[in-house]
Amino acid sequence: MHRRRGDRLLPGSGRARPRRVRSRAVRWLIGVTGAAVVLALVAVLGIGWYFSGVAVAVGSHRPDLVATVQAVAADGSTVRLTSTVDTRRPEEQGLEWPGGYGRLGPVLASTPTGVTRAFTPLVGRPVAGLAVGVDPADHPGDPRTALGLEFHDLTLRSDAGSLPAWYVPAAGVHGTWAVFVHGHDSGRRDALRYLPMLHERGLPVLVPTYRNDAGAAPSPDGIDHLGDTEWRDVEAAVRWALDAGARDVVLLGWSMGAQVGLQFADRSPLRDAVRGLVLDSPVLDWGGVLTHQGRRRGLPDPVTWVAERFVEVRLGTGLDRFDWVARAGDLRRPMFVVHSDADTSVPDGPSRALARARPDLVTYLDVPGADHTRAWNVDPARYRTALAAWLTRQGM
Numbered sequence: 001m002h003r004r005r006g007d008r009l010l011p012g013s014g015r016a017r018p019r020r021v022r023s024r025a026v027r028w029l030i031g032v033t034g035a036a037v038v039l040a041l042v043a044v045l046g047i048g049w050y051f052s053g054v055a056v057a058v059g060s061h062r063p064d065l066v067a068t069v070q071a072v073a074a075d076g077s078t079v080r081l082t083s084t085v086d087t088r089r090p091e092e093q094g095l096e097w098p099g100g101y102g103r104l105g106p107v108l109a110s111t112p113t114g115v116t117r118a119f120t121p122l123v124g125r126p127v128a129g130l131a132v133g134v135d136p137a138d139h140p141g142d143p144r145t146a147l148g149l150e151f152h153d154l155t156l157r158s159d160a161g162s163l164p165a166w167y168v169p170a171a172g173v174h175g176t177w178a179v180f181v182h183g184h185d186s187g188r189r190d191a192l193r194y195l196p197m198l199h200e201r202g203l204p205v206l207v208p209t210y211r212n213d214a215g216a217a218p219s220p221d222g223i224d225h226l227g228d229t230e231w232r233d234v235e236a237a238v239r240w241a242l243d244a245g246a247r248d249v250v251l252l253g254w255s256m257g258a259q260v261g262l263q264f265a266d267r268s269p270l271r272d273a274v275r276g277l278v279l280d281s282p283v284l285d286w287g288g289v290l291t292h293q294g295r296r297r298g299l300p301d302p303v304t305w306v307a308e309r310f311v312e313v314r315l316g317t318g319l320d321r322f323d324w325v326a327r328a329g330d331l332r333r334p335m336f337v338v339h340s341d342a343d344t345s346v347p348d349g350p351s352r353a354l355a356r357a358r359p360d361l362v363t364y365l366d367v368p369g370a371d372h373t374r375a376w377n378v379d380p381a382r383y384r385t386a387l388a389a390w391l392t393r394q395g396m
Contacts, residue, residue: 045306047303048304051307052307052311052313053314055293056223058222059212059224065097065131065133069126069132073119077120078116079119082113086134091374094134094138094140095133096133097126100125101135101140102122104119105118122140135189137192139193154167156240157236158236160233163210163211164208165188165206166205166207167206168207170199170204174202176246177205178249179238180205180253181234181251181257182257183253186255186373187209188207190373191207191252193377194252197387201396203250206241208236210233234251238273242270249275250277250394252280254281255282255346255373256283258281263322275333276336278390279336280373280376282351283346284323284325285325286322287320288349289346290307290308290319292347324350324354331358334361334362335362335363338365339364340368341366363390365387367382
């Protein structure tokens, strides 16, 4: 038997297989593998870019309608809502819907499909079938309509443009003013829970907005900068307070607002005016928050790592600038930090780590069972007492 050049016999067989068939199979395998690698890389980059966009997206500043009204008592004293994580929370909180607001009291009855709670209508009255949202701010409107506190509407100016603000004066003369800094996709109403206590202590209070808030100037590029530029708006508020007679200020920051306040206290020419900081559910490390949020969305850590690099590209700065555990040695002002291991949005690990790293500066309050920025709602008496004691120690 004769073989053609390039053919070989298979062991135990009289059949020949051309080498070019094997070469074609190898090339096909390499091509498929290469295409799969390219597609996987494109997918990682695409998902990473998308997630980075979510991280810096400007929020809607509208209530999240998370439940439906099933029934309302004839006198409005109770309301039955669909059973959700938010409607089952036992703490006092607000209930809002387009054009209306009420206050949820204790849970009176609960089934897998519905929750009945004590209810106080404040603005309008909900009806069965209405979509509603649960609001930790627990107050509608402004300081006057919500609390009976006189205030002034102001317009501050920063490099971003015009920024509405509330100024709540206090009786007498007090050298220290309180300046609130709310969190991402939130607003000035977050301050309403705390105003009566601060007013009773005689602290004038300034509640500003910052860029991208409803009614405030937008950022030039249309994205949130996670504190990297927003601190300049806090600077505008502090400058107004100093010009109006404040000697110094205590900054009260929630969630991303804590990061904004820390950036101000680190980078502003007015940073020496900061006497102390109150940080509730604070973002102390954006890298850790993004990793946590990526895992909640089912993203592998390498994909989140790529997203973090894209965030740095979008912001034009490294995320290490926002890591206050690593930068604990840079901190110079006393802090009252409130957090909980039940926070599903911003993990409390960095807060605890910072308290361990700087026990000379950090007073830490752990409120078990409190989700993000809800510590006051869960245990207002304990929160109020601890904060008042800290303010007293700081001479405020």
